Amino acid sequence: MRLIRNALVQCLAVLLLALAVLLAVRPPIPASLLTFYLAVIGVGLGVYITATTERMESFWRPLHALLILDRLRPARWGVLLALPVLAAGQTAWSLLPTRQAPATLRVIHPAPPTQIRFEGRSINLREARNPLRAAKASEPRAFAAHVETGRRVYYQNCFQCHGDNLAGDGPFAHAFNPRPANFQDLGTIAQLQESYLFWRIAKGGPGLPPESAPGRSAMPRWEGRLSEEEIWAVILFLYEMTGHPPRTWD
Amino acid sequence: MPSHIQPCAPTWCDRGSLLHVAAVGAGLILAASASWAQPAPREHPGRPIYRDHCLQCHGAEGDGHGDAFDATFPKPRDFTSGLFKFRTTDSGEHPTLGNLQRIIAEGMPGTSMPAWAQVLGPQRIAQVAAYVQGFYVQGGAPPPVERQVPPAPPPTREAIARGRLLYERLECARCHGRAGRGDGNSAMTLKEDWTGGPIYPRDLTAGWRFRGGRRPEDLYRTILFGLNGTPMPAHNEEKALAQEQARWDLVHYLRSLGPDTEPEVKSTLVARRVDGEIPLDPDHALWERAEPFYVPLAAQVIVEPRLFQPSVRYLLVRALHNAAEIGLRVEWVDPTSRDNEALREALRKAEQDGRRRPGDPLPVDELAIQFPLRHAARGDLPYFLMGRPGQPVRLWVWRSDAAEVIRAEALRFGAWRALADAAGLTSRLVYQDGLYVLTLKRPRITDAPAGIQFPSEPGMVPISFSVADGFKGEGGARRAIATWYTLMLERPPEARLFILPLLVAALVGAAEMLVLRRTRARARRGTPGEPREEAAT
Numbered sequence: 001m002r003l004i005r006n007a008l009v010q011c012l013a014v015l016l017l018a019l020a021v022l023l024a025v026r027p028p029i030p031a032s033l034l035t036f037y038l039a040v041i042g043v044g045l046g047v048y049i050t051a052t053t054e055r056m057e058s059f060w061r062p063l064h065a066l067l068i069l070d071r072l073r074p075a076r077w078g079v080l081l082a083l084p085v086l087a088a089g090q091t092a093w094s095l096l097p098t099r100q101a102p103a104t105l106r107v108i109h110p111a112p113p114t115q116i117r118f119e120g121r122s123i124n125l126r127e128a129r130n131p132l133r134a135a136k137a138s139e140p141r142a143f144a145a146h147v148e149t150g151r152r153v154y155y156q157n158c159f160q161c162h163g164d165n166l167a168g169d170g171p172f173a174h175a176f177n178p179r180p181a182n183f184q185d186l187g188t189i190a191q192l193q194e195s196y197l198f199w200r201i202a203k204g205g206p207g208l209p210p211e212s213a214p215g216r217s218a219m220p221r222w223e224g225r226l227s228e229e230e231i232w233a234v235i236l237f238l239y240e241m242t243g244h245p246p247r248t249w250d
Numbered sequence: 251m252p253s254h255i256q257p258c259a260p261t262w263c264d265r266g267s268l269l270h271v272a273a274v275g276a277g278l279i280l281a282a283s284a285s286w287a288q289p290a291p292r293e294h295p296g297r298p299i300y301r302d303h304c305l306q307c308h309g310a311e312g313d314g315h316g317d318a319f320d321a322t323f324p325k326p327r328d329f330t331s332g333l334f335k336f337r338t339t340d341s342g343e344h345p346t347l348g349n350l351q352r353i354i355a356e357g358m359p360g361t362s363m364p365a366w367a368q369v370l371g372p373q374r375i376a377q378v379a380a381y382v383q384g385f386y387v388q389g390g391a392p393p394p395v396e397r398q399v400p401p402a403p404p405p406t407r408e409a410i411a412r413g414r415l416l417y418e419r420l421e422c423a424r425c426h427g428r429a430g431r432g433d434g435n436s437a438m439t440l441k442e443d444w445t446g447g448p449i450y451p452r453d454l455t456a457g458w459r460f461r462g463g464r465r466p467e468d469l470y471r472t473i474l475f476g477l478n479g480t481p482m483p484a485h486n487e488e489k490a491l492a493q494e495q496a497r498w499d500l501v502h503y504l505r506s507l508g509p510d511t512e513p514e515v516k517s518t519l520v521a522r523r524v525d526g527e528i529p530l531d532p533d534h535a536l537w538e539r540a541e542p543f544y545v546p547l548a549a550q551v552i553v554e555p556r557l558f559q560p561s562v563r564y565l566l567v568r569a570l571h572n573a574a575e576i577g578l579r580v581e582w583v584d585p586t587s588r589d590n591e592a593l594r595e596a597l598r599k600a601e602q603d604g605r606r607r608p609g610d611p612l613p614v615d616e617l618a619i620q621f622p623l624r625h626a627a628r629g630d631l632p633y634f635l636m637g638r639p640g641q642p643v644r645l646w647v648w649r650s651d652a653a654e655v656i657r658a659e660a661l662r663f664g665a666w667r668a669l670a671d672a673a674g675l676t677s678r679l680v681y682q683d684g685l686y687v688l689t690l691k692r693p694r695i696t697d698a699p700a701g702i703q704f705p706s707e708p709g710m711v712p713i714s715f716s717v718a719d720g721f722k723g724e725g726g727a728r729r730a731i732a733t734w735y736t737l738m739l740e741r742p743p744e745a746r747l748f749i750l751p752l753l754v755a756a757l758v759g760a761a762e763m764l765v766l767r768r769t770r771a772r773a774r775r776g777t778p779g780e781p782r783e784e785a786a787t
Contacts, residue, residue: 064773067765067766067769067773083758083762084754084759087754087758088751088758091750092747095746095747095750099518099520099738101736151306151317154306154317155307155321156317156318160362160549160558161548163364164306164362164364171360172549172551174546175547175733176733206638210630213630215631215634218634218733220551
């Protein structure tokens with residue numbers, strides 16, 4: 001119990017815990033961000049320690065003991081030797097030539113424009129709703145037919161990249177970076193409105209804003225190849241097959 | 251084809267057999283996996299699985315005419331033909347239920363046929379396999395005799411050497427080529443039985459794309475029983491393969507031709523630093539220093555005219571640099587080239603059939619290496635399909651009808667204009683046994699107008715590739731494409747790599763000593779832990 005009340009022990013425990021959590025997060029946090037998070041936690045701990053004199057003292061007491069008590073001599077020299085070695089190692093590591101170009105930062109779901117022109121007609125993305133969805137409640141047969149149309153569109157045009165099972169793992173997927181979107185994943189269509197999908201499908205990679213690296217995206221632009229109705233149908237198909245509900249405006 | 255094979259789609263062949271439906275009823279799962287030739291009623295438990303997962307490719311009638319038909323090569327299998335490639339049964343026979351389950355569970359790598367093990371699980375795979383069987387088997391037909399595949403012995407160097415002799419003796423090279431790259435003399439003249447369309451022998455050096463699996467037992471089965479519906483013959487009657495050992499020798503030789511797992515895809519192509527001159531000889535020992543960089547290729551399905559099945563599936567790229575030059579070595583498998591026998595024989599055949607006139611130009615193969623003309627360190631890049639207006643790319647283009655690699659500016663995807671100035675770019679091409687190896691090098695700095703510069707390490711120049719196999723009708727926008735990668739020049743070894751860490755260690759050590767001495771001195775004076783104002787010494 002006394003151990004837990006010691007400020008140094010508390011600080012070390014918090015740091016180790018934070019490190020364990022940060023390292024466990026998938027996908028892995030980039031090294032630069034990790035350093036930043038740890039620095040923030042470090043500052044917080046500094047404030048915590050310096051807040052009262054007792055805490056300061058409790059923090060320094062074990063360190064002080066390590067430096068002066070004779071019975072701690074082996075531990076003392078162990079620590080004093082380990083620190084320069086660690087520092088040298090860290091320096092050498094940071095100087096080693098990297099074999100990996102820095103990852104390109106890219107906004108995956110940029111804000112859509114409010115208005116797009118599709119085949120000469122303008123479509124307001126804020127107001128646009130999937131016109132085929134209404135049939136879901138009222139005309140189940142017509143709705144099923146729309147989903148079938150979407151299925152046909154998908155397997156004639158999309159599955160090569162987005163995968164037979166909509167998981168972003170089609171036969172061509174690994175040749176592209178960024179990889180084709182995985183629609184089963186909760187981070188893609190489950191978070192987006194249907195009109196957003198309409199924009200991304202109609203305008204493709206080339207329609208992305210600069211912060212989303214349009215030059216790298218292999219997503220084709222389907223305007224001119226798919227009709228407006230076919231695009232809405234394939235959007236229905238994506239949501240029906242994955243079971244995700246589309247995000248709505250309200 | 252054995253006479254008992256009758257096309258029979260489950261939608262009509264059992265109409266009216268209500269009695270049967272009732273009899274099969276609940277116990278069908280068991281029955282289906284235990285017995286052969288279970289007709290498929292409308293209530294078949296495999297039917298909804300087939301409708302949800304297979305119909306889009308294999309079609310409602312099982313004839314392969316699903317929605318994906320036009321966008322797929324090879325075409326989805328027509329089950330009503332009863333012809334299946336991967337079987338442990340004699341040539342011409344049906345597969346066993348177990349054979350169907352295996353191929354459904356593991357898929358066919360390199361084609362659009364997915365692996366279903368994760369999605370469906372064993373029980374539903376058994377159900378849908380039984381349903382697939384219903385497309386070609388009528389009740390009462392005797393089940394095919396299953397042949398056993400014994401466990402594989404471990405490979406040895408001697409076994410591989412003996413296998414090599416068998417490969418020559420059995421004339422596998424007639425189709426698969428001497429080195430196994432699918433460039434045999436008759437390779438481009440083969441036909442499959444479903445549509446009568448062309449079929450090409452497998453590249454045996456890329457084991458991760460064996461459609462029937464890459465384990466020794468899979469190869470044993472393919473060699474012994476052949477692939478129905480294709481020219482790949484069965485060899486179980488072959489005298490040279492009468493002994494169990496000889497069969498495994500051949501299997502081990504095939505497996506020694508290349509890796510059986512797909513190489514890792516990385517994003518950074520590192521150009522190793524060397525002291526000597528960059529060699530144009532592709533076999534020069536210096537190239538061994540550079541790690542092969544794997545570039546998978548996809549078909550260009552983005553702009554018209556599109557391509558659905560690329561002939562060339564990957565490149566291996568190596569890069570080197572020294573103080574003055576940068577060099578690349580790119581290799582790729584293409585079974586046809588200007589002066590190889592596979593192409594000549596295919597063209598002769600085409601002339602006989604009237605599909606080609608004597609004197610028509612030869613098909614042209616191409617490789618284009620692409621760099622952005624301008625790019626910010628972290629910003630966006632030109633469109634990866636050869637840029638777009640305002641965001642141009644430069645190309646280094648090799649064509650099989652030109653002597654040297656040219657520098658070019660891209661106009662749009664698949665079209666370019668040659669630049670007059672070669673900027674010191676030199677190259678050499680070697681083609682042998684189905685493999686192109688192109689080496690090229692250039693001074694790192696050029697004063698040619700609008701040239702790509704590699705001034706300093708690590709450089710970080712974006713790079714991409716595209717390839718066309720002329721014989722397969724590729725060229726222009728119909729080509730195999732890759733994404734952007736980063737070419738990075740390795741730093742030469744530096745003195746500071748050794749000096750700086752020592753310096754840091756010394757500094758840290760000195761600081762420690764200072765703290766230690768002051769703390770202990772204070773402790774002796776009897777005020778532990780109390781910081782006291784003292785002039786620094």
